[in-house]
Each structure stands twice: as structure tokens, then as C-alpha cells.
Amino acid sequence: MSWNEFALLFSGNFFNYMNLLLFVFLAIKTFWLNCPLLELYSICCIFLCGLAVLLFLVNGYLGMDKRHIVGSKVNLVSCNKATQKVLDWSGNRSSRYVCLANAHMIMEAYDSKKFWEILNAADLTLPDGMSLVGSLRILGVANQEQVCGRNLTLSLCEQAAKREIAVGFYGSSNKVLVFRS
The missing domain is CATH 1.10.287 (Helix Hairpins)
Known part of the structure; x- marks a missing residue:
């Protein structure tokens, strides 16, 4: 074991x-x-x-609550709390990273020790897939919501605009990156 x-x-x-x-x-x-x-x-x-x-x-239960699914950490936070946490980090100018995990990522981490280390070292690993939300419910976390990557990105952009925090995107084209409300 x-x-x-x-x-x-x-x-x-x-x-x-x-x-x-x-x-x-x-x-x-x-x-x-x-x-x-x-x-x-x-x-x-x-x-x-x-x-x-x-x-x-x-395991960090005094800080941010989390559970492990097939050995990979998944934080138990809502999209709003995740947005607030990322904005707090930006205010402190600290370098962090967030993973939005689905079942495929969890299984890749199970198969690859290096990927597992990267995933578990993330400052936030959020349940992007409904299969992870279902797994968390089986583990007794009844109120966990799915944190979709697109929803988190839009929430972060909206809150960053209100607080005048610069947001940068890497890759893609201007046509894809144009945001229309």
C-alpha cells in the first residue's frame, strides 16, 4: 500500500x-x-x-477543503470562491496555477506519476467534469457544484474588469479572443 x-x-x-x-x-x-x-x-x-x-x-482541511479521487486532489470550492481566490492571489502578485479537472485528467494522473505530481501541486484543482462532481457526491460532498472552465474564465474576466486588473491570454487569434457581452 x-x-x-x-x-x-x-x-x-x-x-x-x-x-x-x-x-x-x-x-x-x-x-x-x-x-x-x-x-x-x-x-x-x-x-x-x-x-x-x-x-x-x-491534507489541508484547516485551509481549503479537498477530497482525493483516485489519488488526485480535487478542491471543494464554488466558481465564485475560486474566482475570489484567484483575484486574491493576483492582488498579492503571487504566481499560482489552477487546474480544471475532468475524468480524463484524473485517469492520466493515475497512469503518470509526473502528471499526478503536477496536478496535485496545483494551487486549485477544480471539478470541471460532472463525473468528478458525481464522485465527490459519492464521497459525501452533497453540495459541490461543477466549475466549468468557461464560466470561471468569464467570471474572472468580469471581476478583473471591475477591479481594473489586467488579464492576459496566450495563443489563439484576435477573432477567438474578442469578448462580446
Whole structure:
């Protein structure tokens, strides 16, 4: 089992708060009864609780919430929150990148370690495909919306125009890049 698969086991719905509380309760109860046969079990429970908390913190749940789908990070944000985050980054003049992921990208990341590293290093990985939104719902994220690349781009352009933030596009032609409202 790889570290990534191990982290998935403890960061997804499988190891939720109820399981954590159950482990803590059983550990305390076992120590309180002072049963030597169960002492090792109690130590294991305490270790797993500590590990769960560590993975909870390492996976970034104190910052921006995310889930992993087939080992790839997907952030749980709406189009409006993603727009705000990108505009905040531009205000700080920090260099970042955002990936709009679909099922194909997730599977490419599964097959290619290099692509997986690039995808998981993104500052935001948003669910552009409905299959990812469906997967997130299976993982217990009921209110996640699809963040379409075109909608995010239009939202960013509208907000950037209001704030007088320059937006640059690379490639294509003037005919394609002309924006008409």
C-alpha cells in the first residue's frame, strides 16, 4: 500500500469523525478497565487517532477543503470562491496555477506519476467534469457544484474588469479572443 493510498483511507469518508470518536472512546474505556490483554489495542487506537489528526492537518482541511479521487486532489470550492481566490492571489502578485479537472485528467494522473505530481501541486484543482462532481457526491460532498472552465474564465474576466486588473491570454487569434457581452 502506497502512502497516497494510505492517506486516502484516512482522509476520505471511511475514517470520519465518528470513527475517530469511537477509537478515542474505546481507548479511554480500555485504559480505565486496566485490562492487560486490551492494552495493545488501546495503544493502537491512540496511535490511529493521532495519525488521523495528523493526516487531517496535512491534507489541508484547516485551509481549503479537498477530497482525493483516485489519488488526485480535487478542491471543494464554488466558481465564485475560486474566482475570489484567484483575484486574491493576483492582488498579492503571487504566481499560482489552477487546474480544471475532468475524468480524463484524473485517469492520466493515475497512469503518470509526473502528471499526478503536477496536478496535485496545483494551487486549485477544480471539478470541471460532472463525473468528478458525481464522485465527490459519492464521497459525501452533497453540495459541490461543477466549475466549468468557461464560466470561471468569464467570471474572472468580469471581476478583473471591475477591479481594473489586467488579464492576459496566450495563443489563439484576435477573432477567438474578442469578448462580446
